Amino acid sequence: MAQFYTLLTDVGQAKLANAIALGQTIEITELTVGDGNGSLPTPDSSAEALVNVVRRAPINTSTTDPDNPSWIIVEQVLPPDVGGWTIREIGIIDTDGDLIGVGNYPETYKPVLSEGSSRTQTVRFVLEVSDTAAVTLKVDPSVVLATREYVDAQRAEHEGSRNHPAATETEQGMAYIATQTETDGGTDDVKFITAKKLKNWVKQATESVMGLLKVATQAQVDAGTDDTTAVTPKKLRWGVSYSLGPNGYLVLPSWLGGLIIQWFLESSIPSSGQATVSYPIAFPNAAFRAFATDVTPSGQSNGGVSLFGLDPGLSSCLVTKSSAVGPSSDVASIFVIGH
Structure with a gap:
């Protein structure tokens, strides 16, 4: 007979037989270890308890051996801060607190941190039963530790599984990739579109087909010949400015040539002679034409104001009075066009 082995206790055998007969289960919740009071027990x-219990705690993992379906494998992880004794006996306890299975264990000293050396150790209890369906192994994830091997195995199983929740607009999850037909249809709301399929779907906009448009440059807007790009409000208004009043101006956008129209009143025209008058704003490129009319106050004779200088300047023009009749000075209404 093997030196190290486990077996069902009398209580365990009775409970297992009763569970099988009634279609119920035994619920295993804890694993206990002992030091045998210094000697290896048989x-x-x-037995209703171990010879000398040194630790009793919830089980960490529980499985059925894949190669031996009648074997139940129960594990408990001993953390580094637990120990200072030699493990010689183990047992499993059900939810009622009864010792269901018992076994001896190869003498193994479990050091503790205060001794200067320690380790995390896993204790494994293997129990053979006639019907594993009658035994439930309960693991409480809130109080137990997991071995690295167990975590790696669970992670690998999870990553390889496709049994994950579907993604929604508010929750992360898994999602299918849409086909090109679904992408083109634009009606599916549960699948993702890849960059490649999106590129295949996108079309150049025309007068009859919706699609993407490139934003036109200012040069294209000014030229007014491109029929495939879009004009933004900023570029459409580029170069537009105005000042509305008795003295004012209107500057048209660059795509209309940047034409500038200015108007203003000048009250310092002498009764005889010339006066240089300044515009509300200077023309950046050229002044094409300038016109002046007399605006003599009511009750006074027309002063006969006319304009000299068919080549007006960028910021001013020369006005002269053609007759000395009238008041000593006149008001001239002047219009200038340029760009």
């Missing part, structure tokens, strides 16, 4: 089916 497992006894009549």
